[in-house]
Ligand SMILES: Nc1ncnc2c1ncn2[C@@H]1O[C@H](COP(=O)(O)OP(=O)(O)O)[C@@H](O)[C@H]1O
């Protein structure tokens with residue numbers, strides 16, 4: 001596919017903060033129109049810096065960047081109206097109600113919105129019933145929804161969402177996932193940053209894993225799993241450390257995680273051998289099943305550590 005079909009095209013982008021922090025260290029990627037693209041990585045990876053450059057807020061140290069067909073170093077003004085932004089840790093004004101905030105935002109950006117339009121926007125983000133409550137009374141998830149409504153005031157073709165679900169409870173995160181899927185369904189391209197592996201896997205057409213300013217892997221979630229995962233894992237639920245000892249004694253590679261024993265399997269031939277060996281062992285297992293690997297396994301294999309709330313577990 002040629003670069004002009006791409007809504008974002010980035011080549012060798014770098015950003016150095018004085019004196020010598022290479023926050024972004026020569027990354028390249030492109031985003032096809034209508035997709036959800038995720039920049040996935042731990043805190044400090046360089047995600048926000050990248051997003052802020054693409055939003056026209058920061059100047060890169062070097063790089064060629066086209067957004068919506070325009071070289072953004074020469075001319076951001078002509079596309080600014082087609083781009084929407086939810087900054088990281090966005091907090092709406094405490095003393096404005098969602099209805100007032102959206103109405104005010106529309107006026108601020110010179111976008112004509114009737115009362116009905118504003119109500120429809122609040123409905124779309126799931127805030128209809130909370131539209132007359134002061135923003136400071138909203139839950140964390142509702143505040144993000146209001147932020148997304150504001151970022152969509154100009155009906156953007158490209159929407160940047162910088163960690164929209166960080167710190168939210170699982171229910172609120174799922175609500176926002178649904179909203180992001182709806183936005184994609186409406187035709188907008190979504191540029192998401194996240195440190196949640198399950199979120200990137202669930203929502204993205206394409207994922208770029210960013211670590212220490214570099215992109216270390218890129219592809220659709222299933223491509224990444226095929227390329228960097230071990231394909232399948234046999235889970236022996238509740239087998240515990242005793243189970244692990246029995247299994248490894250028979251020459252099978254395995255690990256114990258939270259009381260379960262996991263046996264990675266590369267291909268169907270190996271699967272048959274492993275099942276034959278396992279069936280000869282008396283094990284107190286609660287359940288036994290196979291599970292395809294996830295982006296979580298990919299991340300662990302690539303980076304060598306797990307990530308918890310964006311923090312690498314050294
Ligand atoms: N304005 C800034 N000035 C100096 N260093 C910064 C600034 N913003 C971010 N950094 C540093 O750049 C690196 C990348 O940060 P950031 O882009 O915020 O990553 P992420 O969004 O992935 O957490 C970090 O080491 C951070 O401390």
Ligand SMILES: [Mg+2]
Pocket residue numbers: 047048049088162163
């Ligand atoms: Mg960030």
